[in-house]
Amino acid sequence: MNKQYLKPFFIRLIPLFCVCSMLLIDNFSVRFFGFSQSFITNALGFIFCFAVFRITAFNSILLFLLGILTDIILVFPLGFSSLIFCFVFFVAQFNRRYLQQAPFGRQWLVFSLTGTAVYLFGMLFLKVSLGSIPHPFYLTGEYIGLLLLYPFIAAFCGWLNKKMGQWI
Amino acid sequence: MINKFFRLQRLKKQLKKLVALPFIFIGLVLLLCALFNLSAFFGVRDRILFFFTPVTRAASYPIQYLKKTTENINAYLNVFEENKQLKAENEALKSWQRTALKLSFEKQELSKLLNYRPVVQTKEYVVRLLIDYNSPFSQSVIIKGGRDIGLKKGNVLVSKEGLYGIVQSVGASTARALKVTDYYARLPVYVGENRYSAIMSGDNSRYPQITALPEEATVHVGDYVMTSGTAGVYPSGIPVGVIKSVQEGEITVDLFEKNDNLEFVRVIDYGSTVLLPDSCVSESDQ
Numbered sequence: 001m002n003k004q005y006l007k008p009f010f011i012r013l014i015p016l017f018c019v020c021s022m023l024l025i026d027n028f029s030v031r032f033f034g035f036s037q038s039f040i041t042n043a044l045g046f047i048f049c050f051a052v053f054r055i056t057a058f059n060s061i062l063l064f065l066l067g068i069l070t071d072i073i074l075v076f077p078l079g080f081s082s083l084i085f086c087f088v089f090f091v092a093q094f095n096r097r098y099l100q101q102a103p104f105g106r107q108w109l110v111f112s113l114t115g116t117a118v119y120l121f122g123m124l125f126l127k128v129s130l131g132s133i134p135h136p137f138y139l140t141g142e143y144i145g146l147l148l149l150y151p152f153i154a155a156f157c158g159w160l161n162k163k164m165g166q167w168i
Numbered sequence: 169m170i171n172k173f174f175r176l177q178r179l180k181k182q183l184k185k186l187v188a189l190p191f192i193f194i195g196l197v198l199l200l201c202a203l204f205n206l207s208a209f210f211g212v213r214d215r216i217l218f219f220f221t222p223v224t225r226a227a228s229y230p231i232q233y234l235k236k237t238t239e240n241i242n243a244y245l246n247v248f249e250e251n252k253q254l255k256a257e258n259e260a261l262k263s264w265q266r267t268a269l270k271l272s273f274e275k276q277e278l279s280k281l282l283n284y285r286p287v288v289q290t291k292e293y294v295v296r297l298l299i300d301y302n303s304p305f306s307q308s309v310i311i312k313g314g315r316d317i318g319l320k321k322g323n324v325l326v327s328k329e330g331l332y333g334i335v336q337s338v339g340a341s342t343a344r345a346l347k348v349t350d351y352y353a354r355l356p357v358y359v360g361e362n363r364y365s366a367i368m369s370g371d372n373s374r375y376p377q378i379t380a381l382p383e384e385a386t387v388h389v390g391d392y393v394m395t396s397g398t399a400g401v402y403p404s405g406i407p408v409g410v411i412k413s414v415q416e417g418e419i420t421v422d423l424f425e426k427n428d429n430l431e432f433v434r435v436i437d438y439g440s441t442v443l444l445p446d447s448c449v450s451e452s453d454q
Contacts, residue, residue, distance in 0.1 A: 024227065060188040067195070072220050073227060075301040075308065078213050079198025090188035104378060126304060129203055130351050135304070135373075 014160060015050035015058060019043045023070055041070070041081070044088050044118065045150050048111050048159035051092035052099045063089050080125070084118050104154065112147050119143045209338075218339040221310055224299050235429055291437040293317055297430050298342065307372055311433070314339045318437070325330065325433045330407040330424030331355075331395060332433055348408070348423065349376055356398035357408060360391035365398065368408065368421055375412055378419040387414055392400040393421050403438045 022043035050058055067082025074081075092099065099107050108159045119139070126133045133139070173444040202213075243250065278284075296312040313319055315338055325332040325345050333345040333353075346353055353370035359378060364385040370376045381387065397404025412422035 028276030037280065052216045063188075064191040064194070069220075072217060073224050075303040075306045076287045077199055077202035077305055078216075079195040080305075083192055083199060086191040090192060093188060094185050125199070125203075129305070130372075139304075 015046065016062070018046045018050070019066065022046055023066075023073070026074065042146060042153075043070075044084070044115065044146060044148055045111070045153035046157070047088050048092045048114065048150075049154055051089050052107070053157050053161040054097055058089065060086055062087060077125075077129070080122075084121070088114055088118065102150075107154065108147075108150055111150050115143065115146055122162055194213065206354065214337045214339065214344060217310070217344065218314075218342045221298060223344050224263040224310075232429065267434060290439075291318070293319065293435045293437075294432055295319075295435050296432055300430075304372060305351075307353075307370065308336070309333065309345050309347060311335075311343050311345055311435070312341070313435070314341045314343045316341050319343050320437060323435045323437045324402060324406070325435055326406060327425045327427070327430055327433050329427070331402070332430075333427050334402070335435065349374065353407070355402060356396045357386070357393050358396045358404075359387055359393050363396075365396055368393065374426060375420040375422060378411070378421060381419070387411055387419055388450065389414060403436075435438060 022045075023041060026041045026043070047058070047063065063085040064082045067080075067085040070076065070077065070081040070085075071078050091110070095110060099110060102110075123133055123136070123139065282412070293313060295317075297309050298312050299310040300311070301308045309325075311319075311325070319335055319338050321335055321338055323335040325334065331348055333346045333347040333350075335343050337344045347370070348355055348368070349370045349372060351370055351372045353368075353376070355368040355370075355376075357366055357368045357378070358364065359366050359381065362385070364382055365380075366378050366382075366385075367380040368376050369379050377394070378387070388413050393407060393408045393410065395402045395404055395406040407424055409421040409423040412420045
């Protein structure tokens with residue numbers, strides 16, 4: 001096959017690769033360090049960023065299936081991660097134009113609000129399904145970590161976006 | 169005509185933005201199914217889980233390898249200290265062995281005198297743990313072996329240290345077992361030398377809690393906890409752990425089996441038929 005066609009094809013897979021890597025890292029942290037109390041995955045930052053920057057790499061079906069796979073690997077209730085992934089994707093996609101033109105601070109704010117919604121939903125689901133929230137401080141720490149990590153993810157996505165613009 | 173075309177294009181663009189909504193809806197429906205414990209849903213979920221076992225195992229294999237290597241390095245670094253500890257433990261065990269032999273002999277004699285025949289005949293299998301699942305929603309393991317070797321729902325998982333879990337669903341060649349630390353695990357136990365009946369409730373942490381203790385019961389740190397056999401789901405007398413802390417209204421148990429890196433467990437079939445119906449089985453996986 002021609003290299004000209006192959007290169008863009010593989011480059012388009014980079015976002016998917018990033019999300020999968022994040023999920024693998026989450027899987028690693030669960031299994032190696034025993035961080036088993038988390039439902040917030042750092043892949044959310046990537047999903048949000050890539051949905052804003054490069055919409056071609058993702059679509060809802062792919063994210064839905066990725067969510068199902070996450071639920072199976074991390075033993076979340078089936079549909080939990082799919083719902084979260086699709087919700088984050090939907091928010092980013094719906095405000096894409098605005099987010100692309102807005103300064104980074106606002107982008108971060110929108111992500112923070114989305115993250116808060118996900119966090120609250122997860123807490124609510126834990127409360128409804130288990131009757132209590134097992135480790136609220138740990139989950140809050142995870143949530144704050146996700147928000148603080150976002151600038152780095154955004155910087156990486158921005159850099160990648162520029163490069164991809166050059167490549168494609 | 170041109171206006172119509174542009175309007176159509178705009179509508180298409182707007183619809184494209186909403187394409188994630190049906191998937192959000194499907195996710196919500198799946199979650200509601202999990203929330204309301206639809207047994208058919210859990211059957212499908214477990215089948216998917218069993219199907220994806222090789223993928224999940226492949227994903228966790230490098231981690232297991234790394235974990236084992238780290239453990240080996242740690243063991244090598246602490247070899248002298250561990251040796252000292254083992255020697256002390258060995259001395260204590262020798263004394264216990266003498267007591268155990270004496271008791272075993274006494275038991276045999278008394279059984280003969282009473283013409284006692286054990287009611288429960290057990291079958292045992294040694295199985296490999298394939299995947300250890302820890303999440304805020306569930307604490308379970310996938311084991312190698314299912315209907316092919318005769319595993320049944322309700323079989324008890326015991327490690328060399330103590331009770332580990334109970335088989336919840338059985339597939340063709342794999343089975344899923346709930347750990348005693350799972351949020352929904354409720355285990356009738358005896359606590360201490362006075363054998364106070366209580367319930368050990370998992371809370372997804374390493375240290376399950378003791379609840380439903382009689383009011384007059386006095387529990388101390390270090391008291392033994394073992395299964396009582398009440399309700400007939402678990403057999404009696406399996407060691408579970410020791411009391412770790414007794415604070416106001418909260419008693420926690422330090423389990424004997426705390427190894428996250430177990431490779432093999434014994435599955436014991438006590439012939440228990442007093443299990444919950446299928447519809448209740450997968451409650452733990454919400």
